[in-house]
Amino acid sequence: MTAVSPYTPSRIVCLTEETTEWLYLLGQEHRIVGISGYTVRPRRARDEKPRVSAFLSAKIDKILALEPDCVFGFSDLQADIASALVRQGVQVTVFNQRSVEQIFAMLWQVAALVGQAQQGEALLARMRARLDAIQAAARALPRRPRVFFEEWDEPPISAIRWVSELLTVAGGDDCFVELSRQALGKDRIVQDAAEIPRRNPDIVIGSWCGKKFRPEKVAARPGWQDVSAVRDGQLFEIKSADILQPGPAALTDGVEQLHRIVMDWARTHA
Missing domain, CATH: 3.40.50.1980 (Nitrogenase molybdenum iron protein domain)
Incomplete structure (x- = not known):
């Protein structure tokens, strides 16, 4: 495990599957403290990480208890969850990728946020x-x-x-x-x-x-x-x-x- 930069999030909650899978591919799964209950990729994430949300709902108290320094969400459909967390002082990043190019851009941004831009670009x-x-x-x-x-x-x-x-x-x-x-x-x-x-x-x-x-x-x-x-x-x-x-x-x-x-x-x- 590489050293965690003081400028990157170290306690991440992923409200949808794609950011969880990507962080695992980047070798950054140690940063994840909570995942979506729908997560199946990678399969081991379900055994290793607490499940704190569905897609349209989330266990806000459980997320807050994990003390995340960043929450990743997806789309306007999770706006209410994001709003509830923001009101509690949590940093929330909600992506809204709908095209192939937007998916590539989102993945690069997540890699950069966790200090893995170069590895992300290679993948x-x-x-x-x-x-x-x-x-x-x-x-x-x-x-x-x-x-x-x-x-x-x-x-x-x-x-x-x-x-x-x-x-x-x-x-x-x-x-x-x-x-x-x-x-x-x-x-x-x-x-x-x-x-x-x-x-x-x-x-x-x-x-x-x-x-x-x-x-x-x-x-x-x-x-x-x-x-x-x-x-x-x-x-x-x-x-x-x-x-x-x-x-x-x-x-x-x-x-x-x-x-x-x-x-x-x-x-x-x-």
Whole structure:
């Protein structure tokens, strides 16, 4: 363990998964004193760190008892938690990354905050190089598949921006790319569910925010029997922890799974 600088936070609470995973990758897990109850990456974090929050709620008294000198949060959805902690004199940094580039920027900022900017840049450069390699392979595809990425099923919610961007990197075309820049899930609802089969996706990928994806339910939807993805059995799940976490997971395991699905489709639809 390297010496802790007096200018960097040494007692950090992470209210979402991505900053926890990143600090572990940086070898800075000793700074973490509390994590989100949804944390699964790395798995050992659940055994090593106290769980102090869900996503929309937190145990404020428990967080205060940990005496954090910094709390990392994500998005406007955690504004109430952040406000409660700020009123108690806690330093809170809330990131709001929604795109691939914003994820890279957030990760660099966190690395810099804990005195690991150089190591962080090296790790990010490797992630960037892998994305470039995946994109280069995707450019060689004779045809790109149309992909419907479903973040929730009832009502159907399409891909958030970073997922849509990573899908493009991986070689697919987001069927509802026009919705992807909407930050809130309620604004990415496909209002006319019949529009999904009309756009005839070649691939459907489900990531139902922690709920198990049911391909048989998707295939049985009214009007879906002639959808290419249903006809060809191209219905897949990517766990939400791997793709809907705007941090290292999405830039590594998430995009790799997207790319594998697209390339497998391409091999049978040349």
